[in-house]
Amino acid sequence: MLEEIINHWNSYCKDENFVGIGSTRKVFKVSNYVIKVHLHTNGYKQSQNELKVFRAMEKKGLASILAKTYYVDDFISIQDFYHPLELIDNQSYEINSGIHSHLIPDLFETVMNELDKNFDCFDLKDSSNFGLNNSGKLVLTDYGMTKELYEKEWVPLAEEGLLPQIYFESCNTCGEKKELRIYGDNDIDKRCYDCGKE
Template sequence: MENWHSLCTKENFIGLGSTRKVYRFNEYVIKVHLNHIGYLQSLRELEIYQYIKQTKYAHIFSPVFYVDKEVCIQQYYQEVPMYDNQTFDIHERSGYWTFPIHYDECIEVLDNEWDVFDIKDSSNYGINEKQELVLIDYGMSKTLYEKEWVPAAEKGEVPQIEVHICRGCGTQKEIRMYGKDDSDIRCIACGKE
């Protein structure tokens, strides 16, 4: 673990959220915390997974193996592809994936007992070898979102995702925007982080 920095290269980069940057190393992902909220999300994922792995819902979750103040290590799953360079509500589109057994029941448990937020967004899912959906990002609670993420986004400290035409590549896609005064309308591929 002390050499995790060397595994997080441009070639291994697979995703970027508002609070964590994700790299793949073999069958694992390394989620690097970009801020305190990312760390809290990872702790929450660990807490949820420790509980859920004892239940009939375990197969719906990416296992969490390790969390510290800098990183979270999880199992890698193929990402759900974007449509038109954008994420989507997982229930509003079909694809080559299927919903796993007990999925709807599990979502209710996460909503009612764990206060999980934004769990229908396609970017929070991967696909396992059976072509079933697996939750890969499930640490944001409604409380954490309201008390920490929203104020940080309003200050421009964490990005909100908006759809724009990228000034770099000219493609309409999701762009990370840091507050209302952010004028850098470029996508991740064109260099904006």
């Protein structure tokens, strides 16, 4: 199945398989996998980093709460699929070890510290970066952004309006308050993804 997805990935990236979208990658579910389509070179760099991080953490015996990254090329990466966490009031939130203790797997803090200190990983506690395994425990699905990549490349591109920032505002079309993709200070298109804005 994996080889089939790699060779024909574009045929699987349809609206009915859509899972989510970030500033640099768009995600589709195929069977027990996700295809992360790179929307920008920063998305490719994040995917490359996820592959590197997963392999290193696997060697240390610390990969059990990371979504396995199988494959990366210029266009896509492929990982295991985990059910995304539901939004609260249409927005993501920070994972808190106290409030969300029922979701926290063994080794959670050990893995988070390792990713922070040895891999420069950024934004590790945002709920949108996690899924749930079959036991209802957190699995980190998005762990490719580093502090250096964020500060040196993502922020300048976001400030120029070339990459979207996520704001919690009312959509001008459906009227719902939700996370909107906004391209710089001069972007007046306040529609959500469901209403057609990518």
